[in-house]
Amino acid sequence: GEDVEQSLFLSVREGDSSVINCTYTDSSSTYLYWYKQEPGAGLQLLTYIFSNMDMKQDQRLTVLLNKKDKHLSLRIADTQTGDSAIYFCAETFSGGYQKVTFGTGTKLQVIP
Amino acid sequence: GEEVAQTPKHLVRGEGQKAKLYCAPIKGHSYVFWYQQVLKNEFKFLISFQNENVFDETGMPKERFSAKCLPNSPCSLEIQATKLEDSAVYFCASSQGTSDTDTQYFGPGTRLTVL
Numbered sequence: 001g002e003d004v005e006q007s008l009f010l011s012v013r014e015g016d017s018s019v020i021n022c023t024y025t026d027s028s029s030t031y032l033y034w035y036k037q038e039p040g041a042g043l044q045l046l047t048y049i050f051s052n053m054d055m056k057q058d059q060r061l062t063v064l065l066n067k068k069d070k071h072l073s074l075r076i077a078d079t080q081t082g083d084s085a086i087y088f089c090a091e092t093f094s095g096g097y098q099k100v101t102f103g104t105g106t107k108l109q110v111i112p
Numbered sequence: 113g114e115e116v117a118q119t120p121k122h123l124v125r126g127e128g129q130k131a132k133l134y135c136a137p138i139k140g141h142s143y144v145f146w147y148q149q150v151l152k153n154e155f156k157f158l159i160s161f162q163n164e165n166v167f168d169e170t171g172m173p174k175e176r177f178s179a180k181c182l183p184n185s186p187c188s189l190e191i192q193a194t195k196l197e198d199s200a201v202y203f204c205a206s207s208q209g210t211s212d213t214d215t216q217y218f219g220p221g222t223r224l225t226v227l
Contacts, residue, residue: 086153
């Protein structure tokens, strides 16, 4: 199966950390992505992680991968109001060639 | 260009009318993907191309939907006899297609509203 599940909504205060979680079922997935979608806009690739890694840090973003539990998380440090958006995790077997399967999306609301 | 371009930005059609959406991939990218995002944010893969050849069409509805990528022209997605449930945002993405590590770059989408 290719189900990717996320919680629908997350609300945090400005300056706090946000953690968005994702579970997937396809163990053959090689690349796992986090995309950001602002209202009325397209998809912005935030970061990605290969399945042979368990952590990746990129400025305020930290991605954790637990391959055994098929669990992926995105931590945003010092969350800002500009981080308010919908965040999608996604998986693919091959980033350049194969379709990407998206999660259901988590709407992040940052309260000033 | 350096971005995936999609036209039009918005498209309104009456039920039963035809809709045609266009996508210009990033220059030098040989793979093009079409995705449909319906109202509850759910993304559905439709079809992908390697240059002008269909690469994966497993998500493409059997009826009414067709797509092309012809040389020296934008790729297109066409819906014949649109239905209300075709209302969605249609995203196009492109990738270099040279490696598993390539990522797909998404366009801004075309919002199709079927009345």
